[in-house]
Amino acid sequence: MGRMGGTLRLKRYGAPRFWRLHVKEYKWAVHPTPGPHPLYGCIPLIVLLRDVLGMVETAREGKIVISSGKVKVDGKPRRDYRYPVGLMDTVEIRDVGKAYRILPHPRYGLYPHEVTVDEASFKLCRIEDKTTTRGGHLQLNLHDGSNYLVKVSNPQNPTEDLYQTYDVLKLTLPDRAIADHVKLEKGVFAIIIGGKNVGLAGKILEISGGPAKKAMLVTLEGKEGDHFTTPYEYVFPVGREAPLISLPGWAMRG
Template sequence: MGRRGPPKHLKRFASPAFWPIPKKAYTFTVRPVPGPHPIDESIPLLIIVRDILKYAETASEAKKIIKRGEIFVDGRVRREEKFPVGIMDVISIPATEENYRVLPDPIKGLRLHPINKEEATFKLCRIENKTTVKGGNIQLNLHDGRNILIKVTNPTKPEEDVYDTLDTLKIGIPNQEIQAHIKFKEDNQAIIVKGKNRGLYGKIKSIEGPIQREYKTVLLEDYNGNLIRASVEYVFVIGEDKPLISIPTW
């Protein structure tokens, strides 16, 4: 009888290059469970606790910390050591009063950026697509697997539907209340989350290409005046006049 379900093991050589683990020390490493982020765009919680934050020396010690409920992701306790943490997720450790936001890094792929307590109360989510559900209401499907339902008073003329794909929502965590809506348009601030220019950020100068989303490109101007071109799929809007989140300087 063949194996059922997805693979349960992951060799270190096959793990994403940005995971901060020695590739030759051991054969296997922790494999993320299916969750809000794909394996090549996330880091398992165990690796964050042991290898990035250095709260533990072994996987066993890291598991105990996580199982005790000392690690919060987006305002909720996560007791699964294989939980995948990805772009814009907020990690909080009440015992040490530390908070981090996961951001793209030009060299490391992903990094934990320290943030203050106030900034840890919200996160940014990109609208990947939207659908019309029962009653004419609008369901927004976000980049981290969340779904937010927008109530519509008149389905024939949905005035509440002001959201477009690739727009960004500032939502409170863990209540998921929409606090702000940032349009994907020229002159807004954005950060590149994939590709060779991952982690670079600046102002959107132009959006070019045909109607089809997969063929569109964005011309971004960073704060040094350099122009960067990237696919719209790689660009994440983070503010209007200025970013809503703190950004590390490279």
């Protein structure tokens, strides 16, 4: 019988470019632990500290910092140096008093954008799917692999069902309570998380196509009045009249 399951080995040549690894310096890279984000949509904690942020010089130093519980991801200390950090995750380094939010970048794919410690106390999560559980309650499946259960008082008339797929929830950290709900609709502010316009942000002007959501196209207007179009599934709402999170300069250049 053949070997089952994936491999835990990863060569630097096959690692994502946004990890900033020197391909010819060493042969092997850190393989992220299976978790909330896929391999090519995450950054292992040790790579984030050493290669992307440059806060430690060696993997040994990074492992000491991480294992001591000084690094928080989404408000919780993570002691696994291979823990995957992905889109919209918040990372707080306690000793230096700095916090970051992982955002899409036009060139690097994913990049840590520095935010205040207060802003790191919440997170935006997109609803990827909805399911009904036993008792008629509603389960929201979020983009980071987590689920949120919405209690329904009357399954025959679920008035609590206010959410649609691709809407975004603002969750407080670390208790993950819903603080706000942003629908993907005309007039809201959004950032693009895939395609050739990845990393750009703007206000949604038009949603066309259909009837399936994945067949729709969304037109956004950038800060300088430029228009760009992207598939519906690449749009991540971040606010109504203004973004709920701080956005870097590269996102506002459109």
